[in-house]
Amino acid sequence: MLAIAFAGCNVITEPPPPERENPIDPRNPNFQPPRAEIISGPADNSTVAEHTVTFKWRGNQADSLMLFSYKLDNQNWSEWSNVKEVTFAYLDEGKHTFYVKAKYLNNIEQQQPTQVNFTVDAVKGPAIMFVPRKVEVRPNSSFDAEVYIEEAVDFAGVKIIISYNQLYFDVEDVQVYKDSKSILLKNGGSIIDFVNIDKRDGKVEMNLAVAGGNPTDVNGTGPIGKVRFKVLSDVSSGTNSEIRFDNRSIMRNSNNQTVQIKELVPEVVKVF
Numbered sequence: 001m002l003a004i005a006f007a008g009c010n011v012i013t014e015p016p017p018p019e020r021e022n023p024i025d026p027r028n029p030n031f032q033p034p035r036a037e038i039i040s041g042p043a044d045n046s047t048v049a050e051h052t053v054t055f056k057w058r059g060n061q062a063d064s065l066m067l068f069s070y071k072l073d074n075q076n077w078s079e080w081s082n083v084k085e086v087t088f089a090y091l092d093e094g095k096h097t098f099y100v101k102a103k104y105l106n107n108i109e110q111q112q113p114t115q116v117n118f119t120v121d122a123v124k125g126p127a128i129m130f131v132p133r134k135v136e137v138r139p140n141s142s143f144d145a146e147v148y149i150e151e152a153v154d155f156a157g158v159k160i161i162i163s164y165n166q167l168y169f170d171v172e173d174v175q176v177y178k179d180s181k182s183i184l185l186k187n188g189g190s191i192i193d194f195v196n197i198d199k200r201d202g203k204v205e206m207n208l209a210v211a212g213g214n215p216t217d218v219n220g221t222g223p224i225g226k227v228r229f230k231v232l233s234d235v236s237s238g239t240n241s242e243i244r245f246d247n248r249s250i251m252r253n254s255n256n257q258t259v260q261i262k263e264l265v266p267e268v269v270k271v272f
Helices: none
Strands: 036-040 046-048 053-059 066-072 085-088 094-104 114-120 127-131 134-137 142-155 157-163 169-176 190-198 203-211 218-231 240-245 250-252 263-265 267-271
Touching: 036 094, 036 114, 053 066, 053 094, 053 114, 134 142, 142 157, 142 250, 157 218, 169 190, 169 203, 203 218, 218 267, 240 263
Parallel strands: 046 114, 127 263, 134 267
Antiparallel strands: 036 053, 053 085, 066 094, 094 114, 127 142, 142 218, 157 203, 157 240, 157 250, 169 218, 190 203, 240 267
């Protein structure tokens, strides 16, 4: 009889060992979660004197292994990419927060984004400005341009002349704030107002004064009203324009003396 012997064999049932040379393999004993580190830009809790800021960052692994996403304030997150720098322009006055996060190519993502809080103080008053300083809008769509008095010093009235390109925009409405939202009513009183819209020449004139406040003259920052514009339907995507304050705009105190205006800050409108 022929005897047949079978050699024993080991069947591999365990998972392969971790790739100890792969830094983004979570089974690697030296694994570190992905993280974006901001290396340039406004410092946390700082104040910047320009409306344009640039942030630069890096990851904790080689560029070839990482992707990044970022956002400012409540905007949407950017698409994942290998971009490591971004510039924001025409930022509004006040507080902002920048966020950036990283992920590895195997889709392991940073759990808590890296963030920086900063304040923009680019407009030196007394000034008249639009909020927001920049809008992006589609043809045949409407947007509000809120009119703000910035860092006012002893003023009780204002004449504001707004110029716009009537080939691009139409004025749908002008609203003068007549409640506590208006900086003119900071000390009480009532609003006296006159508004004129000249669509042929692309002008809006707002004449406002406070009566009966105590004291009558007002200091500080706040809105006085807003203008609703509509982008005309035949405006091409990619068109950029500005809505401006005319140099004839003027502020006065309760003695009808001129208050110097240091800046007239336009609104940039981008049609997309």
